[in-house]
Amino acid sequence: MTDKALESRGLWFAYDDDFVLEDISVVVEKGDFVAVVGPNGGGKTTLVKLITGHLQPTRGTLTVLGEAPAKAGSRIGYVPQFSTMDASFPITVLEVVLQGLFKKTLIGPVWKKDAVEEGFRSLAQLGIAELARKRFGELSGGQKQRVLLARALISSPELLILDEPTSSVDIAVEEDIYELLKEMNRVMTILLVTHDITFVSSYVNKVMCLNKRSACHDTGEIALEREGHSPYGHKVTEIRHQCGL
Amino acid sequence: MNSVMSLYLFTAIAALLSGIAAGIAGTFVVTRRLAVMSGGLAHAVLGGIGLAVFLSFDPLWGAFGAAFLFVLILVVGKNRLREREDTVIAALWSLGMALGVLFISLTPGYTVDLLSYLFGNILLVTRQNLLALALLDLFLITGVFLFKRHILYVSFDEEYSAMRGLPVNLMSLIFLGVIAVTIVLLTRVVGLVLVIALLALPASAANLFSRHLWSMMALASLFAVLFNSAGLGLSYLMNLPTGATIIIVSAAGYGLARGVRALMKRKRVMPEG
Numbered sequence: 001m002t003d004k005a006l007e008s009r010g011l012w013f014a015y016d017d018d019f020v021l022e023d024i025s026v027v028v029e030k031g032d033f034v035a036v037v038g039p040n041g042g043g044k045t046t047l048v049k050l051i052t053g054h055l056q057p058t059r060g061t062l063t064v065l066g067e068a069p070a071k072a073g074s075r076i077g078y079v080p081q082f083s084t085m086d087a088s089f090p091i092t093v094l095e096v097v098l099q100g101l102f103k104k105t106l107i108g109p110v111w112k113k114d115a116v117e118e119g120f121r122s123l124a125q126l127g128i129a130e131l132a133r134k135r136f137g138e139l140s141g142g143q144k145q146r147v148l149l150a151r152a153l154i155s156s157p158e159l160l161i162l163d164e165p166t167s168s169v170d171i172a173v174e175e176d177i178y179e180l181l182k183e184m185n186r187v188m189t190i191l192l193v194t195h196d197i198t199f200v201s202s203y204v205n206k207v208m209c210l211n212k213r214s215a216c217h218d219t220g221e222i223a224l225e226r227e228g229h230s231p232y233g234h235k236v237t238e239i240r241h242q243c244g245l
Numbered sequence: 246m247n248s249v250m251s252l253y254l255f256t257a258i259a260a261l262l263s264g265i266a267a268g269i270a271g272t273f274v275v276t277r278r279l280a281v282m283s284g285g286l287a288h289a290v291l292g293g294i295g296l297a298v299f300l301s302f303d304p305l306w307g308a309f310g311a312a313f314l315f316v317l318i319l320v321v322g323k324n325r326l327r328e329r330e331d332t333v334i335a336a337l338w339s340l341g342m343a344l345g346v347l348f349i350s351l352t353p354g355y356t357v358d359l360l361s362y363l364f365g366n367i368l369l370v371t372r373q374n375l376l377a378l379a380l381l382d383l384f385l386i387t388g389v390f391l392f393k394r395h396i397l398y399v400s401f402d403e404e405y406s407a408m409r410g411l412p413v414n415l416m417s418l419i420f421l422g423v424i425a426v427t428i429v430l431l432t433r434v435v436g437l438v439l440v441i442a443l444l445a446l447p448a449s450a451a452n453l454f455s456r457h458l459w460s461m462m463a464l465a466s467l468f469a470v471l472f473n474s475a476g477l478g479l480s481y482l483m484n485l486p487t488g489a490t491i492i493i494v495s496a497a498g499y500g501l502a503r504g505v506r507a508l509m510k511r512k513r514v515m516p517e518g
Contacts, residue, residue: 109394
């Protein structure tokens with residue numbers, strides 16, 4: 001058994017000849033709550049796809065929960081951006097959640113009763129049990145996000161990965177989600193890809209900055225400076241961290 | 246049984262068997278957004294038919310060969326050569342048809358009507374075709390029963406399915422194979438130009454009323470059988486070309502389904518009205 005949830009050494013990745021990640025060496029300990037931040041095109045989603053085994057490293061090594069990513073898949077819970085899901089696909093909320101329990105050996109058309117009950121429990125945990133029989137595509141953004149979170153949590157994963165979970169949900173939902181994640185962090189490692197570092201800084205214990213290259217900090221090392229009013233009339237928050245990026 | 250009666254029966258069986266396959270394969274086409282690929286494949290098949298006619302063997306085998314080549318070139322072109330998928334489809338679409346026309350024109354003493362391959366002819370449907378369609382239906386229904394959840398999850402979210410250890414690539418290839426075989430067998434009924442509508446329209450109509458993938462397949466099959474039967478009946482009564490009539494009925498059926506769906510929605514929004 002290893003105590004590392006994630007470990008990469010000299011990890012490089014290129015689409016064709018275009019390097020998106022260069023020499024990434026990071027360690028995430030079990031029990032960490034890590035925020036992955038960085039500009040668009042900085043490689044955040046690519047890193048997630050490498051961890052879930054969807055892409056293979058061009059160079060270097062990556063181990064997830066002590067295994068190769070392709071083998072660790074069933075121990076990972078993954079919450080993609082709901083906007084990438086097909087809204088016209090005929091599937092119910094309950095069916096989506098139960099995907100988190102599905103294995104290729106389950107032949108035949110129906111779920112066992114205890115699996116269905118577990119599906120309802122998982123939805124209830126997120127306060128959306130009453131949506132179980134609805135069509136997934138008809139839900140609001142916040143509801144879809146919760147369903148995808150329920151799908152990830154139902155398998156009691158050791159590592160939970162979320163890709164921009166709160167983009168296009170309102171602030172109340174966002175707070176709810178982070179409170180729940182804080183709770184979940186007691187039993188699982190969490191890797192959260194986000195734009196909004198100010199909001200999550202009170203929840204996470206580590207920040208990974210990613211802009212082709214990477215740097216990791218404990219949250220204590222990051223200075224958040226609240227500034228005055230910007231020319232746009234909004235409160236802006238400047239983040240200063242010694243990334244060297 | 247006299248010959249007119251047996252033709253009726255034959256046609257009715259063809260409508261039923263091809264409808265079931267069209268509904269299930271059509272659901273794959275619609276949910277996986279493969280309508281353009283399927284249209285291209287259907288047209289490219291003419292190349293194989295032409296070669297078969299030229300070398301005088303069964304056009305059905307030529308069609309299967311061409312469909313297989315189409316899928317192979319598409320997969321290799323997209324994944325290995327990184328060529329744009331729509332470009333590969335467009336090229337194969339035209340090339341297949343060009344080869345078909347060329348071979349057919351080179352065939353000495355050629356008598357078979359090119360138009361029946363393009364637009365279908367129920368009289369071209371043989372006993373063998375019906376048997377092949379019946380086997381395809383059996384395969385599809387059994388496959389969906391046994392692997393219902395595999396099919397659902399790979400179609401809905403490939404990435405998550407791969408993470409949970411499902412054979413995503415193999416299954417995607419099987420989906421393509423099912424679509425290709427269905428198209429080849431259906432071209433006899435409605436023709437290769439029109440077959441894509443028979444796959445896409447009933448399934449799209451069914452998607453308006455379905456919360457599950459399997460119920461979409463069932464409803465799509467029901468719609469396809471209805472459109473087939475109505476089209477065949479109408480074409481017989483009014484002496485119209487069968488393939489074209491089936492497709493026009495399907496389009497009308499899809500429009501009707503849209504209308505019904507809109508009315509249902511309005512009722513739900515205003516329960517008093």
